Amino acid sequence: MILDTLTRAARYTALHPLFAEAFEFLAATDLAALPKGRVALQGEQLFVLIDEPDGRGRAGARLEAHRRYIDIQLTVRGIEHIGWRPIEDCAQPDGPFAEDRDIAFFADRPDTWLVVPARHFAILYPEDAHAPLGGDGRLKKAVVKVELAALSGRRATPSA
Helix, strand or coil: CCEEEEEHHHHHHHHHCCCHHHHHHHCCCHHHHCCCCEEECCCCEEEEECCCCCCCCHCCCCCCCCCCCCEEEEECCEEEEEEEEEEECCCCCCCCCEECEEEECCCCCCCCCEEEEEEEEEECCEEEEEEECCCECCCCEECCCCCHHHHCCCCCCCCC
């Protein structure tokens, strides 16, 4: 897990071959003007989800984890709170892993809370169980989905 500001995103581009394109999009786009929905950058390997949800508060935020994608969660407007817990410490699955949506939920509670104000981002890897929407109030956020398999040059399948 990484937490930083968008102005310092360039230091993380070496971590994944698609991070440079992801951060370039986030920095160069008027994200506040984009409507809710999906923005395709490189098909299923790299795309952005724009959302304007209400926070659920820390008690209402659920831990989730992914296998296929790394998340770059950028707060556009408002203040996001994201709970975090290492995936290996999650012992209470809350249903089966949903391959089609690349998501598993856990009844465990976060160990740590990140405060992610506007123009800040969190990079969350598959080993980072995270509970988004832990704050209160309306948010606008961009979630970049970066396919993990692109690190090795192979395409992942939903069952991978």
